[in-house]
Amino acid sequence: MANDPKKIRFAPNGALYVALTAGATITPPAGLGTADTAPSGYKALGYVDEGGVTLTPAIETQPVNAWQSATAVLYNVTSASFSVKATLQETNEITTELFWGAEWVEVMSNDPTPVGTGVYRLDLSSTPDLKELSLVVDWNQGAVRNRCVIPRAMISDRGAIQLVRTENSKYELTIEALDSAGNLGYVLTNDDMIDTP
Structure with a gap:
């Protein structure tokens, strides 16, 4: 087979999508879907730092x-x-809850009846509950699209947050696949790299 520079691939665009699956029925996507659209039941995690995603x-x-x-x-x-x-680079509800491993709850005022104060609290448990999730990683180069689906996963490691004047807050996560009926996950592509009979 001759060398072909057209077969060299990059990942200039992509997205991460997550679905929290504890007690929920989530159907992992079976197709490539539409660019920039979260699969049904999943939420986008937003911007990822320039280091990209490591599989x-x-x-x-x-x-x-x-x-x-x-x-x-x-x-x-x-x-x-x-x-x-x-x-992750975006500070929003889902990225912060994934990073801290807990949910935001509004602080209520008690005089005389409970009223929301607009302040939210996230309690860090000394015995944290590991939550199951499902993850989709999309990446593309032009019309060549790829999707990696992990039906069952858990966060296994978190990096440190550095609070500095000259750089935004970042949330480093490592997510590990769990067994799903004998599989860790699957990869989908429309790349023409496959030789068809």
């Missing part, structure tokens, strides 16, 4: 050795994982 599929293996060979005769899978890492 990391990983498989850990263990060699199986035999008396008759100085080299492993096969490898056995000991674990499989798929993670998505991104640093």
Whole structure:
């Protein structure tokens, strides 16, 4: 096969969408959908910093050795994982709740009846409840569109927020796929890279 520079791909545009699935029935998207439109039941997470999104599929293996060979005769899978890492730049309800791992609740005034004060509070539990979510990552280069869908996931790590004068607040999240009927997720594309019979 000859070298083809037209097959070199970039990801100049994209979006992250999330659906909180605890107690909810969410149907992960089966198609590429429409550019800049969240899949049904999902919410957009907004701007991501210029480092983009990192997708990391990983498989850990263990060699199986035999008396008759100085080299492993096969490898056995000991674990499989798929993670998505991104640093969100928009400060909104969903990004902050994902980052802090809790929900905003309006502070109420009690004289004489409860009235909303316009102030919101987010309680950081000493025994936080890990919430399940579903994640969709879209990226494209012109008409070539790609979508990665993780039906079941949880946030496994959070970065630190730096409060500085010259840079906006950022919310770094690492999201790990959970087993979903034997799958970690799937990738969809309309790229013409596939050889058809």
